[in-house]
Amino acid sequence: MDNRSRTAEQLVIEKHTERLRRGFHLWPGLKQGRPPALGDYRWTADLILSTWLQAETGMPPTNGLEHRVGNSGGGFDRLDFKFFPQDRWLPDTVTIDLSIPLNRRPYDRRIEIPVPFYGAGMSFGSISEPVMRARAQAAQVWKTFTCTGEGGYPESLLAYKDHVITQIATGMFGVREETIQYAPIVEFKYAQGAKPGLGGHLLGDKVTATVATMRESLPWVSLFSPFPFHSVYSVEDHKKHVDWVKTINPEALVSVKVSTPTDIDMVAVGSYYDGAHIVHIDGSYGGTGAAPEIAKKTIAMPIEFALPKVHRCLLQEGIRGEVVLMASGGIRTADDIAKAIALGADGAVLGTTELVALGCTRCGNCERGRGCPFGLCTTDPELSQLVETDWAAERLGKLYQSFQLQLSDILRRLGLSSIRDLVGRTDLLLYRSQEETR
Amino acid sequence: MPPPAYFLSGHAINPPVLKSRPAHHWDDYMYQRYHVETSPALEIAPFPNRTRVKVKKHGLATHLLKELIRYRGNREVALSRPCVYGVFSGPVGGFAPRNYCCVGCLRCTIEYPEMVQVYPEPEHRLLGDSYFTPEQVDTICYEARTGRIPVKGAGYRGPFGGEGWDGMWTDMSEIVRPTRDGIHGREFISTAVDIGQKPPFLSFNEQGAATGESARTFSIPIPVLFDVPPASVVSRKFLQIVAAAAQVAETFAVLPLGALNRFALQGRQIIPLVSREDADALTELRFTPLMIELDGWNEALFREIRRRFAESTICLRHDLGSSKELLKHYHSGIRVFHLVANYHGLGPDGRFVLDLIREAHGAFVEAGRRDEVTLLGSGGIIAAEHVPKAIICGLDAIALDTPLLAALQARFLGECLDRQGSRFRLPRRLTVNWGVQRVENLLASWRDQLLEVLGAAGLRDVRRFRGEIGRAMFQKDLEREAFSGIEGYGQ
Numbered sequence: 001m002d003n004r005s006r007t008a009e010q011l012v013i014e015k016h017t018e019r020l021r022r023g024f025h026l027w028p029g030l031k032q033g034r035p036p037a038l039g040d041y042r043w044t045a046d047l048i049l050s051t052w053l054q055a056e057t058g059m060p061p062t063n064g065l066e067h068r069v070g071n072s073g074g075g076f077d078r079l080d081f082k083f084f085p086q087d088r089w090l091p092d093t094v095t096i097d098l099s100i101p102l103n104r105r106p107y108d109r110r111i112e113i114p115v116p117f118y119g120a121g122m123s124f125g126s127i128s129e130p131v132m133r134a135r136a137q138a139a140q141v142w143k144t145f146t147c148t149g150e151g152g153y154p155e156s157l158l159a160y161k162d163h164v165i166t167q168i169a170t171g172m173f174g175v176r177e178e179t180i181q182y183a184p185i186v187e188f189k190y191a192q193g194a195k196p197g198l199g200g201h202l203l204g205d206k207v208t209a210t211v212a213t214m215r216e217s218l219p220w221v222s223l224f225s226p227f228p229f230h231s232v233y234s235v236e237d238h239k240k241h242v243d244w245v246k247t248i249n250p251e252a253l254v255s256v257k258v259s260t261p262t263d264i265d266m267v268a269v270g271s272y273y274d275g276a277h278i279v280h281i282d283g284s285y286g287g288t289g290a291a292p293e294i295a296k297k298t299i300a301m302p303i304e305f306a307l308p309k310v311h312r313c314l315l316q317e318g319i320r321g322e323v324v325l326m327a328s329g330g331i332r333t334a335d336d337i338a339k340a341i342a343l344g345a346d347g348a349v350l351g352t353t354e355l356v357a358l359g360c361t362r363c364g365n366c367e368r369g370r371g372c373p374f375g376l377c378t379t380d381p382e383l384s385q386l387v388e389t390d391w392a393a394e395r396l397g398k399l400y401q402s403f404q405l406q407l408s409d410i411l412r413r414l415g416l417s418s419i420r421d422l423v424g425r426t427d428l429l430l431y432r433s434q435e436e437t438r
Numbered sequence: 439m440p441p442p443a444y445f446l447s448g449h450a451i452n453p454p455v456l457k458s459r460p461a462h463h464w465d466d467y468m469y470q471r472y473h474v475e476t477s478p479a480l481e482i483a484p485f486p487n488r489t490r491v492k493v494k495k496h497g498l499a500t501h502l503l504k505e506l507i508r509y510r511g512n513r514e515v516a517l518s519r520p521c522v523y524g525v526f527s528g529p530v531g532g533f534a535p536r537n538y539c540c541v542g543c544l545r546c547t548i549e550y551p552e553m554v555q556v557y558p559e560p561e562h563r564l565l566g567d568s569y570f571t572p573e574q575v576d577t578i579c580y581e582a583r584t585g586r587i588p589v590k591g592a593g594y595r596g597p598f599g600g601e602g603w604d605g606m607w608t609d610m611s612e613i614v615r616p617t618r619d620g621i622h623g624r625e626f627i628s629t630a631v632d633i634g635q636k637p638p639f640l641s642f643n644e645q646g647a648a649t650g651e652s653a654r655t656f657s658i659p660i661p662v663l664f665d666v667p668p669a670s671v672v673s674r675k676f677l678q679i680v681a682a683a684a685q686v687a688e689t690f691a692v693l694p695l696g697a698l699n700r701f702a703l704q705g706r707q708i709i710p711l712v713s714r715e716d717a718d719a720l721t722e723l724r725f726t727p728l729m730i731e732l733d734g735w736n737e738a739l740f741r742e743i744r745r746r747f748a749e750s751t752i753c754l755r756h757d758l759g760s761s762k763e764l765l766k767h768y769h770s771g772i773r774v775f776h777l778v779a780n781y782h783g784l785g786p787d788g789r790f791v792l793d794l795i796r797e798a799h800g801a802f803v804e805a806g807r808r809d810e811v812t813l814l815g816s817g818g819i820i821a822a823e824h825v826p827k828a829i830i831c832g833l834d835a836i837a838l839d840t841p842l843l844a845a846l847q848a849r850f851l852g853e854c855l856d857r858q859g860s861r862f863r864l865p866r867r868l869t870v871n872w873g874v875q876r877v878e879n880l881l882a883s884w885r886d887q888l889l890e891v892l893g894a895a896g897l898r899d900v901r902r903f904r905g906e907i908g909r910a911m912f913q914k915d916l917e918r919e920a921f922s923g924i925e926g927y928g929q
């Protein structure tokens with residue numbers, strides 16, 4: 001098709017899509033240096049650029065971009081691995097197993113994913129449908145999962161339903177019998193790390209007619225997900241939730257997503273005894289489409305502190321072997337995934353990282369006006385077109401590939417052949433001084 | 439609509455209208471939700487944007503020409519801009535970018551790396567000082583402008599933790615809420631606190647009537663007062679703003695006695711600050727304050743104030759640091775303490791306000807006297823998150839200092855450490871109306887943020903947060919628990 005047969009709108013979209021992709025390709029090459037205003041303490045310019053590069057090449061950068069740690073001065077950014085001397089590394093001939101089970105109980109359905117991560121819940125409404133589809137497509141290719149978030153289940157996801165986790169959150173938006181029946185895993189979102197204890201808020205501007213239909217609400221009216229579940233007054237009440245899901249879909253595994261209060265260890269134990277297969281802990285530095293800044297910074301603890309606490313408590317209770325512990329909330333890189341596992345997780349759940357791979361600059365404007373100017377966290381019909389499903393799915397796949405390579409490399413250097421052997425191995429970690437990490 | 443009472447009454451500050459209703463009015467039996475009225479109050483002095491956009495003009499001209507050729511004169515496509523926030527939508531587009539619209543998304547520079555660059559604005563880096571960072575000034579200005587809670591997309595962007603307040607997190611509950619009513623259950627969370635003296639226990643006679651010492655307290659609906667301003671900004675206008683804002687918000691402002699007399703200010707919401715030097719000026723005071731603040735301990739002055747203003751509560755302004763001295767003053771009869779660190783949150787011995795508050799609170803707890811006294815605090819409390827944190831550490835309420843100045847767009851001239859030595863410059867176009875609204879907006883935003891923190895913790899009363907260290911998490915403790923045993927930790 002030449003320029004004359006397309007509408008002006010199509011041409012405008014094409015023009016900017018092309019320019020953006022060119023930019024995502026050029027900047028990580030560092031020919032222009034680093035964009036001076038890009039990055040923050042957690043996601044430095046180098047981390048953002050290296051994620052763009054990995055999403056293009058499927059490989060970690062080799063041009064000097066720091067792709068392992070950020071500049072936050074604590075947590076994952078102070079931890080490192082105690083690698084063996086080279087002569088003790090596992091040879092390339094040894095196959096490294098990165099798979100993890102998502103059910104460690106002796107009963108119920110067995111599900112295993114070949115990489116120790118899956119996609120976090122991001123709702124339709126907070127992200128665009130093409131982005132949602134791309135995440136599902138990548139999950140299908142990589143035989144892992146993505147999650148609906150609390151915004152309903154767009155029909156276009158049905159083709160990928162074996163790789164889509166249905167989330168049930170406090171607003172119950174888009175939760176229907178059939179969306180629970182589609183799901184191999186059902187996730188109850190009790191709380192979200194970035195806004196622990198606060199529920200959710202989708203601004204009216206983002207509630208388009210399609211979003212409203214999906215959420216069974218009215219267009220252009222703000223939607224609140226209350227906090228907490230109005231049907232849950234105690235940890236025992238959670239059991240009712242599990243029973244309800246099991247009645248509708250007896251095959252489904254159950255995941256419980258919680259934030260990180262002081263008693264997170266007890267919450268995890270309670271969740272296990274109430275039937276959860278997966279306990280998903282979302283640390284306070286996780287992503288969000290919109291949250292009060294005070295909540296992101298001040299309420300609940302970072303994931304790095306919660307993981308060892310929960311892991312040890314589950315061990316002491318003698319139930320660690322039956323719980324799948326997934327970590328999210330501030331996991332940015334392959335190194336972060338491995339560190340989270342060494343601190344006690346079985347695997348990680350990725351959210352912001354996937355958006356960065358698709359071009360997110362972490363500017364924080366997701367909730368402003370028409371939404372994300374890069375077409376990621378938006379329902380604006382024009383902006384959403386900046387992200388094409390196939391392009392995005394391929395980038396996510398490439399990012400996964402790079403993470404797979406790096407995780408295998410980390411294990412090799414630690415003399416481990418399976419990611420499962422890394423769980424809780426804090427003895428393989430080093431704590432770097434502030435000076436060393438600068 | 440007539441202007442609010444505080445402008446009509448000249449220098450006098452009228453009591454809030456609500457309080458003057460007859461006791462039997464039906465409204466008095468209804469639940470009254472505390473509410474601070476917000477209204478947009480835009481900046482009156484230039485305020486630097488976070489970013490500056492630079493476009494290569496020659497490159498842009500060439501680019502536009504090429505685009506017009508490529509798209510065969512289709513101006514809609516050729517001239518379509520990368521910025522969706524209107525930075526390039528002025529009369530001459532990218533040739534004169536409208537910096538003030540820029541939200542730093544970087545789409546322009548991603549699309550046109552050779553032509554557009556977005557830089558952190560150097561002017562912006564000059565806001566505040568080494569403790570009150572430009573980002574914090576930005577946040578305060580947003581709060582004072584809009585009255586809203588700052589809400590943003592994406593996750594937290596700052597350092598992992600750090601010294602002082604940054605190394606402290608508050609707790610949340612997965613399932614406990616103060617109430618299940620309302621969208622967030624916030625409507626019924628109380629932020630009211632009591633100031634004054636309370637007896638350790640109540641005594642009753644045989645008829646069941648209370649005997650002995652009774653509580654002498656007054657309540658404020660929000661645990662925030664206003665502290666005495668630094669000398670460099672004391673003017674009639676400034677004091678009017680602070681006093682009127684205190685009146686509207688139903689809280690209190692500590693103001694210097696000398697200036698009160700000089701500007702003939704009076705009102706229920708004013709707490710005169712009296713020092714040894716201006717003790718004589720007490721005779722000129724035109725009203726009986728609910729509370730008088732003593733600027734440092736002076737026994738003679740204390741007795742004099744007690745004699746002259748028997749109805750007033752006396753508060754002692756005291757450096758944060760020596761708990762022993764605080765207990766000594768308790769035994770001398772002081773029940774309300776205003777504990778002060780410098781503007782950077784440091785006590786005289788260089789320790790940070792967080793530890794000092796915990797120590798002071800702990801000293802009274804240990805002595806079994808904590809419930810008899812009120813602890814107010816100032817210094818280094820410069821963000822909404824610091825209020826719940828300071829209360830958890832042991833304060834009953836805080837008295838705002840430098841955030842008031844930032845809300846009023848005062849420029850910090852150099853490092854601003856204390857009331858005497860610091861220099862601030864207020865905007866020339868400052869008016870009382872604007873100033874009051876900015877302070878009201880700030881308070882509304884901070885109160886809403888306090889409600890968020892209380893709600894997340896499952897508490898329905900801020901008084902229950904006081905000294906609740908168990909509902910806080912400290913980086914040092916969490917790190918020790920999580921990382922001890924990891925090589926290199928603690929070395």
Ligand code: SF4
Nearest residue numbers: 360361363364366372
């Ligand atoms: S608006 Fe900014 S932070 Fe949000 S997704 Fe888009 S690029 Fe990322």
Ligand code: SF4
Nearest residue numbers: 521540541543544546
């Ligand atoms: S950074 Fe974003 S907001 Fe600023 S000029 Fe560029 S496109 Fe516009």
